[in-house]
Amino acid sequence: MLKARVFKSAKRDFECKVDGSDEMIVATALGNLLKGDENSIVVGDYVMIDNHVIVEVLPRNNEIYRLIIREQKKKVTASNCDLLVIVSSVSRPEYKRGIVDRFLVRAHQWGIRPLMVFNKMDEYDSSLLDIEFEFDRMNQLGIECFEVSAENPDYFPKYLALGLAELRDRLLNKTSIFLGQSGVGKSRLISQVSNGKISLLSNDVGKVGKGKHTTTWSEIVDCETMSLIDSPGIRSFGVEDLLEEELITYFPDLEAGAVQCKFSNCSHSEESKGCFFRTKLESNSRTTQLILSRLESFCRMKEEISSTPSYLKK
Ligand SMILES: Nc1nc2c(ncn2[C@@H]2O[C@H](COP(=O)(O)OP(=O)(O)OP(=O)(O)O)[C@@H](O)[C@H]2O)c(=O)[nH]1
Ligand SMILES: [Mg+2]
Ligand SMILES: [Zn+2]
Incomplete structure (x- = not known):
C-alpha cells in the first residue's frame, strides 16, 4: 500500500505522485470511489494506492468547490x-x-x-x-x-x-x-x-x-x-449559491460597521436612509473610499443572492 497525491486526473486514470519520492504512477480507482458524482477524487487529494488502484481518499483539509444549487450538488475541483x-x-x-x-x-x-x-x-x-x-x-x-x-x-x-x-x-x-x-x-x-x-x-x-x-x-x-x-479561466463569478445571512461574514472589514448600523435588516445600499455607512463615515477620506468600494461589491452580491429564489437553496 502506498500513500500518494493526485496530480492529474483524466476520466478514470489518475497520475499520482508517491509520498516522499519523485515517482509518478498512474492508477485507476475502485468503482465505489467514483460512483455517483465526479468529485470523489480530485487533483490535490491524498490517496492510498494498492497495486495501481486507488482504494481510499484521505480526508481533505479544504476543497475548492461550488454549490450547483439547481442540482443540489457540490462540485469540487481541487483539494488541500x-x-x-x-x-x-x-x-x-x-x-x-x-x-x-x-x-x-x-x-x-x-x-x-x-x-x-x-x-x-x-x-x-x-x-x-x-x-x-x-x-x-x-x-x-x-x-x-x-x-x-x-x-x-x-x-x-x-x-x-x-x-x-x-x-x-x-x-x-x-x-x-x-x-x-x-x-x-x-x-x-x-x-x-x-x-x-x-x-x-x-x-x-x-x-x-x-x-x-x-x-x-x-x-x-x-x-x-x-x-x-x-486552473481554467473562470467564466462565471456568480455568488447565488451563498446564503444572504452569511455574506457579511465574508467581509470582515465591513462587519463592525454593519453591527453599528441601527437598522437590523438594512441593505446598506446608497438608498438606505440613515444607514451607518452612508451617514457616519468621514466623507472623502481615503479610508472611507476604501470601505465604500468594498461595500459596493457587498451590495451587488447581496442583491444577486436575494434575487435568487430561496426554494432553489432548500
Ligand atoms: N503584456 C503581457 N502579456 C502577458 C503577460 N502575461 C501573460 N500575457 C499574455 O496574455 C495571454 C494570456 O496568458 P495565459 O497565461 O494563457 O492566460 P491564462 O490566465 O492562463 O488564460 P486561461 O487559460 O484562458 O484562463 C498570453 O498571450 C500571454 O502571452 C504579461 O505580464 N504581460
Ligand atoms: Mg491558462
Ligand atoms: Zn446600513
Whole structure:
C-alpha cells in the first residue's frame, strides 16, 4: 500500500505522485470511489494506492468547490491547497475590482489564504488604473500584493508592491492554486514562477479547440520546491449559491460597521436612509473610499443572492 497525491486526473486514470519520492504512477480507482458524482477524487487529494488502484481518499483539509444549487450538488475541483493566488491583469482583460472581491469571498468560504497578483505590469497605464488604491484596498484586508510581468520578468517595478522573486519565496513548499479570469496570464505566470521549467502555454495542457492558449482542466504542476495548480479561466463569478445571512461574514472589514448600523435588516445600499455607512463615515477620506468600494461589491452580491429564489437553496 502506498500513500500518494493526485496530480492529474483524466476520466478514470489518475497520475499520482508517491509520498516522499519523485515517482509518478498512474492508477485507476475502485468503482465505489467514483460512483455517483465526479468529485470523489480530485487533483490535490491524498490517496492510498494498492497495486495501481486507488482504494481510499484521505480526508481533505479544504476543497475548492461550488454549490450547483439547481442540482443540489457540490462540485469540487481541487483539494488541500495552502494558498489561493488571485491573478488579475492591469491591462487586458481590464482589472475588475468586483471580480477580485468575489474571489476573496470564495477564499473565505473555502478557508484558503489569498494572495493578490497584479500581472501585465509591463502594460500598466496609470491613467487607466489607480493601482495604489487597489494595493491599499488589499493591504487593509491583510492581503499581500505582488506586481509582476509574466511576459517580461525583468521588467523593473516602479510601484509599491512585491515582485516575482518575493512571490516565488511565498510559494515555497506550498500548494498554491491560481485563479483568475481567462487571459490574465495564470499559465504564463506559472511557467515564470517555475523558472521556465514548465511551459503551460504549450498545447500539452488539455484544450479542446478553444482560444489558443486556454487551459481547460486543473492539474498540479510539480517543481520540486512547490506545487502549483493552474486552473481554467473562470467564466462565471456568480455568488447565488451563498446564503444572504452569511455574506457579511465574508467581509470582515465591513462587519463592525454593519453591527453599528441601527437598522437590523438594512441593505446598506446608497438608498438606505440613515444607514451607518452612508451617514457616519468621514466623507472623502481615503479610508472611507476604501470601505465604500468594498461595500459596493457587498451590495451587488447581496442583491444577486436575494434575487435568487430561496426554494432553489432548500
Ligand atoms: N503584456 C503581457 N502579456 C502577458 C503577460 N502575461 C501573460 N500575457 C499574455 O496574455 C495571454 C494570456 O496568458 P495565459 O497565461 O494563457 O492566460 P491564462 O490566465 O492562463 O488564460 P486561461 O487559460 O484562458 O484562463 C498570453 O498571450 C500571454 O502571452 C504579461 O505580464 N504581460
Ligand atoms: Mg491558462
Ligand atoms: Zn446600513
